[in-house]
Amino acid sequence: MDALLQLLQRDDRTSPSELARQLNLSEKEVMTKIRQWESDGIILGYHAVIDRERIDPDLVTAVIEVKVTPERQGGFDRTAQRIARFEEVENVYLMSGGYDVLVMVNGQSLRDVANFVTNKLSTMDGIQSCTTRFRLKTYKENGILHGVEEKCERLAVAP
Amino acid sequence: MTSRISATVQQIPKSGIRDFFEIVQTMSDVISLGIGEPDFVTPWHIREAAIYALEKGKTSYTSNLGTPRLRSAIATYLAQRLQVDYNPTNEILVTVGVSEGIDLALRALINPGDEVLYHEPCYVSYGPTITLAGGRPIVVPTRAEENFSLNVADLEKAVTSKTKILMINFPTNPTGAAISAEKLAELARFCEKHNLIVLTDEIYSELTYDGATHHSIAAIPGMKNRTILLHGVSKAFAMTGWRIGFACGPADIIEAMMKIHQYSILCAPIMGQEAAVEALERGALSVIKMRNEYERRRNFVVAACRDMGLPCLMPQGAFYIFPNIAKYGMTSKEFALQFLQEKKVAVVPGTAFGASGEGFVRCSYATSMEKLKIAMERLEEFLKERK
Numbered sequence A: 001m002d003a004l005l006q007l008l009q010r011d012d013r014t015s016p017s018e019l020a021r022q023l024n025l026s027e028k029e030v031m032t033k034i035r036q037w038e039s040d041g042i043i044l045g046y047h048a049v050i051d052r053e054r055i056d057p058d059l060v061t062a063v064i065e066v067k068v069t070p071e072r073q074g075g076f077d078r079t080a081q082r083i084a085r086f087e088e089v090e091n092v093y094l095m096s097g098g099y100d101v102l103v104m105v106n107g108q109s110l111r112d113v114a115n116f117v118t119n120k121l122s123t124m125d126g127i128q129s130c131t132t133r134f135r136l137k138t139y140k141e142n143g144i145l146h147g148v149e150e151k152c153e154r155l156a157v158a159p
Numbered sequence B: 001m002t003s004r005i006s007a008t009v010q011q012i013p014k015s016g017i018r019d020f021f022e023i024v025q026t027m028s029d030v031i032s033l034g035i036g037e038p039d040f041v042t043p044w045h046i047r048e049a050a051i052y053a054l055e056k057g058k059t060s061y062t063s064n065l066g067t068p069r070l071r072s073a074i075a076t077y078l079a080q081r082l083q084v085d086y087n088p089t090n091e092i093l094v095t096v097g098v099s100e101g102i103d104l105a106l107r108a109l110i111n112p113g114d115e116v117l118y119h120e121p122c123y124v125s126y127g128p129t130i131t132l133a134g135g136r137p138i139v140v141p142t143r144a145e146e147n148f149s150l151n152v153a154d155l156e157k158a159v160t161s162k163t164k165i166l167m168i169n170f171p172t173n174p175t176g177a178a179i180s181a182e183k184l185a186e187l188a189r190f191c192e193k194h195n196l197i198v199l200t201d202e203i204y205s206e207l208t209y210d211g212a213t214h215h216s217i218a219a220i221p222g223m224k225n226r227t228i229l230l231h232g233v234s235k236a237f238a239m240t241g242w243r244i245g246f247a248c249g250p251a252d253i254i255e256a257m258m259k260i261h262q263y264s265i266l267c268a269p270i271m272g273q274e275a276a277v278e279a280l281e282r283g284a285l286s287v288i289k290m291r292n293e294y295e296r297r298r299n300f301v302v303a304a305c306r307d308m309g310l311p312c313l314m315p316q317g318a319f320y321i322f323p324n325i326a327k328y329g330m331t332s333k334e335f336a337l338q339f340l341q342e343k344k345v346a347v348v349p350g351t352a353f354g355a356s357g358e359g360f361v362r363c364s365y366a367t368s369m370e371k372l373k374i375a376m377e378r379l380e381e382f383l384k385e386r387k
Helices: A005-011 A016-023 A027-040 A076-082 A108-123 B009-011 B016-025 B044-055 B068-082 B097-109 B124-131 B152-158 B182-191 B253-263 B271-281 B286-309 B332-343 B369-384
Strands: A060-068 A087-094 A099-108 A125-133 B092-095 B115-120 B134-142 B163-168 B199-200 B227-232 B245-248 B361-364
Touching: A005 A016, A005 A027, A016 A027, A060 A076, A060 A108, A060 B199, A060 B271, A076 A087, A076 A099, A099 A108, A108 A125, A125 B134, B009 B068, B009 B124, B016 B332, B044 B271, B068 B092, B068 B097, B068 B227, B068 B245, B068 B271, B092 B097, B097 B124, B097 B163, B097 B199, B097 B227, B097 B245, B124 B134, B134 B152, B152 B182, B163 B182, B182 B199, B245 B253, B286 B369, B332 B361, B332 B369
Parallel strands: B115 B134, B115 B163, B163 B199, B199 B227
Antiparallel strands: A060 A099, A060 A125, A087 A099, B092 B245, B227 B245
8 A cells, every 4th residue: 555545544634744754755745645545535534533432331333244135237236335325334345155245333222223123124125134243342443452552661772 | 909800891881872871761751762672562473473382381492503493484584585595404593682693703703813893883782792702893984974884995994914804784773874785795805805704783684765675795696605694583573672683604603603602592592482483484564564664754853854954864774863963062972961951852872883973863763753753843942952
């Protein structure tokens, strides 16, 4: 991946002048690249990374394995896109293996998620079955470790 | 009363870094750019492999030379990375860091009065280790105007009939200098001409920037038989505390080094050796990640120094900048002390790396970007107050 993209992915608040310095580029080059990626849809958005379990201890996340009957035209796309449009749905992936579509859903309670699955998801056309599993604890999310602090303790001056 | 300490040890100066460390120790909240080691923790896959080895009960002595598995991993790694082939059965010795390797090599080769050439500014141990081995340390200068590279013309001035060894270290601690393939070939011809043995410390060879490739003098045709290549996992794999280095060279020299090693150290610690196997066999990605990170930091600190009018070469390797502070009318030591006391940032006076380091300070950029930013702001304030 481009070094500039890597830096942005790690911390999108780094200023263009700062980025330019670290990469030995001019500020203009940095801005041009970023604007291009934004307009090409390579950079899709910027957001804070939040430890949801800490600010929202009651949050429920479900991973739902969905079997879908593919359509003659478009396969799984129409159904998957339909699922993806719901607010409470965080991630949707087409999978290989024993089921077709993986859906990750956030809710304020078990009841919320249960309602979504029984009322919205399983009643949709083309859905054969749903297997719902609940998340118990987060250890790592989007490449960031949770609850593990790693500090490198070094001597103040060393040869 | 005469001292009960040996005359040889008495004549060796204390490390300038040690002096400075003791002052820094007494202060709190210091941002240190004085640290010659990575700020990364050893990559997890390496630590995990070492933990697994401990769980399996790997806690014994190993062969004096090091475990066969590690020696063969070293041979494969060096063939790939530096294009030199060593026989793992008799041409590779696992040491307790490169520091031990330097000591062993010098003690194995030096007869009293033999002269050893080495370039300055350099790592703190070279001169004293030569003296301890009974040799005469002969300093060859390198200059900022020439990117701290090593000139054969300077070597020719220093070489005598008593010269036996040339020690080189590229990329260099503390200057970050690298050496071109052409210059390295000239050094090789110089060594052949004067029948010298080369001791090459290549501990920073994985940390070269701008896509540059590191060349080893051992890979130059005809040189392997007169070269001892020293390398290790400390810097590239962020494994300083594991204390694993390796010395590679002609079998007779390795055998002689092993003799000293078996009586003084016996073997390098097995946990470190187990971890080093994992590092060399599967650590390439971790190295790339860390190298990219160092390169960005290097770009940042060099640009910051130049913006504030501090002359600073763009180092080609290692993780140090060596800016020239001469125009502020202070010695390196005064500069480092005042900067520490007034702005609470520790840098190492250039003189810790030899007299020719006067007028320079070493700043390590193996520190987080956040800390580097604060350190550079404070440096700018410090310099402004002195204009």
